[in-house]
Amino acid sequence: MIDIRRHLHRNPELSNEERETQAYLKQVLEEAGLQAVRPVAGFGLAVDIVGTAGPSNRKVVIRADIDALPINERSGVPFTSERPGVMHACGHDAHAAMGYAAAVLLDSQKQTFNGTVRLIFQPAEEAEPLGGRRVIAEGLLDDVDAAIGIHVDPYISAGRIAVGAGPYTLACDTFDVVVTGNSAHAAKPSDGVDAIAVACSTVTELQKIVSREIDPYDPLVVSVTGIEGGGAYNVIAPEVRLKGTIRSGHEETRQKAWRRLRQILESLAAAHGASVDINLRRGEPPVVNAPEMVDIIQRAGADVVGRDHVINAPGWTAADDFAFYSEKRPSVYFRLGIRNEAIDAVYPLHHPQFRVDESALPIGAAVLARAATTFLAEPTMA
Incomplete structure (x- = not known):
C-alpha cells in the first residue's frame, strides 16, 4: 500500500488526464488477484468483490478519488512529484492506496461475508467535468444500496477517525467575470473607464454578501481566486477578468449568493460606466451523511482503533463530488487523521508542503473494509 501511494x-x-494512474492501478489490482477490473467514468476503474458466505443482492460502494492538483510541490519528501507543476496535495494518492488495500483485504476475506463491495477509483474530483457526476451518469450506483467515502485530514492526529451526520461538505459553484471599460492614457484616466478600478471595487463588495447579508450560522464562502488585466505602464486597462468560487451549505443560501453576486457586479459596473459579463456554473451539491451510515463508520472505527479514537466532528467548508453519490444513495464521508504530532507545522490541503503521515493509512484501509462488511451484514434499509 505504501509503495503504491509513493508511486502515485x-x-x-x-x-x-489520469491515463497512467488508471493503467497502474489496474495492473496492481490484477497482480493482487482481483478479477474483472474495468474502466469507468473516463480514466477511472471499478471492481466488484462478491462475498461467498451466502446468497445476497446487497451492495455497497467504496469510493477512492485519484486525481492531483496543479501545484508545484515543496514537501521535501524523498518521493516528491516528478512532474513540475502537478502534485498530490489533497491526499488522493493516499485514498487510492487505501482503496487498493481495502480491495485486497476484502478479496482475501470474501468467504466470510455476503453481498458485494464495489470499489470505484474515481477520476476528476478536483475539476470539471467532474468524475462523480459521470459515475452517476454511467449507472454505477443504480444497483447499490449505499456508498462510503474517505478523505485525509491534516488537522487531526494520525489514525483518528472523524465523522458526523448531516451536511458534511459545502456545495461548490464557480464564476468567471469579464469587466469591460475603455482604454486611455495612464496620465489622463478621465478619458477612459478603468476596468482595474471597477474590478477592485467588486472584489471588496462581494465579501459583504457573507459578512453582512448571511446568518453567521449559515455556511457561505465567496472567494475571488483570480484577477487578470492590463499590461502597459502607461495604458488604462480596458478589460479585467475575475474568477472565483461560491461555497454554500443550503440551496436557498446558494441561490441568494448567485443573485446577489450578479446584482453587485452589474450595479457596480454601471455606476462606473463599465459593462460586465458573468458566467456562473453550478458544481457539486453538499455531501450529506446519512445517520445510519455514520453509525456504521463509528462502529467500524471503534473495532479498528477503539472508541476513544473515533470523534464526532463537524464537517468542513471544502467541497467534494462524493456529494453526487450521497444524492443518489445513503452515504457516509468520513475523515482520517494524518497529522504527525511530532511535527509542529501543519500544512493544509492544497498546499505545496502538504504531507501525509503514512502510519495512518492501514487504519483507513481497515476501517473502509470493516465498514463495508458491517453494512452488508445489516438488515436491508427501508
Missing part, C-alpha cells in the same frame, strides 16, 4: 505521488496526473 511521484507520478501525479491532473483531473481528466
Whole structure:
C-alpha cells in the first residue's frame, strides 16, 4: 500500500488526464488477484468483490478519488512529484492506496461475508467535468444500496477517525467575470473607464454578501481566486477578468449568493460606466451523511482503533463530488487523521508542503473494509 501511494505521488496526473494512474492501478489490482477490473467514468476503474458466505443482492460502494492538483510541490519528501507543476496535495494518492488495500483485504476475506463491495477509483474530483457526476451518469450506483467515502485530514492526529451526520461538505459553484471599460492614457484616466478600478471595487463588495447579508450560522464562502488585466505602464486597462468560487451549505443560501453576486457586479459596473459579463456554473451539491451510515463508520472505527479514537466532528467548508453519490444513495464521508504530532507545522490541503503521515493509512484501509462488511451484514434499509 505504501509503495503504491509513493508511486502515485511521484507520478501525479491532473483531473481528466489520469491515463497512467488508471493503467497502474489496474495492473496492481490484477497482480493482487482481483478479477474483472474495468474502466469507468473516463480514466477511472471499478471492481466488484462478491462475498461467498451466502446468497445476497446487497451492495455497497467504496469510493477512492485519484486525481492531483496543479501545484508545484515543496514537501521535501524523498518521493516528491516528478512532474513540475502537478502534485498530490489533497491526499488522493493516499485514498487510492487505501482503496487498493481495502480491495485486497476484502478479496482475501470474501468467504466470510455476503453481498458485494464495489470499489470505484474515481477520476476528476478536483475539476470539471467532474468524475462523480459521470459515475452517476454511467449507472454505477443504480444497483447499490449505499456508498462510503474517505478523505485525509491534516488537522487531526494520525489514525483518528472523524465523522458526523448531516451536511458534511459545502456545495461548490464557480464564476468567471469579464469587466469591460475603455482604454486611455495612464496620465489622463478621465478619458477612459478603468476596468482595474471597477474590478477592485467588486472584489471588496462581494465579501459583504457573507459578512453582512448571511446568518453567521449559515455556511457561505465567496472567494475571488483570480484577477487578470492590463499590461502597459502607461495604458488604462480596458478589460479585467475575475474568477472565483461560491461555497454554500443550503440551496436557498446558494441561490441568494448567485443573485446577489450578479446584482453587485452589474450595479457596480454601471455606476462606473463599465459593462460586465458573468458566467456562473453550478458544481457539486453538499455531501450529506446519512445517520445510519455514520453509525456504521463509528462502529467500524471503534473495532479498528477503539472508541476513544473515533470523534464526532463537524464537517468542513471544502467541497467534494462524493456529494453526487450521497444524492443518489445513503452515504457516509468520513475523515482520517494524518497529522504527525511530532511535527509542529501543519500544512493544509492544497498546499505545496502538504504531507501525509503514512502510519495512518492501514487504519483507513481497515476501517473502509470493516465498514463495508458491517453494512452488508445489516438488515436491508427501508
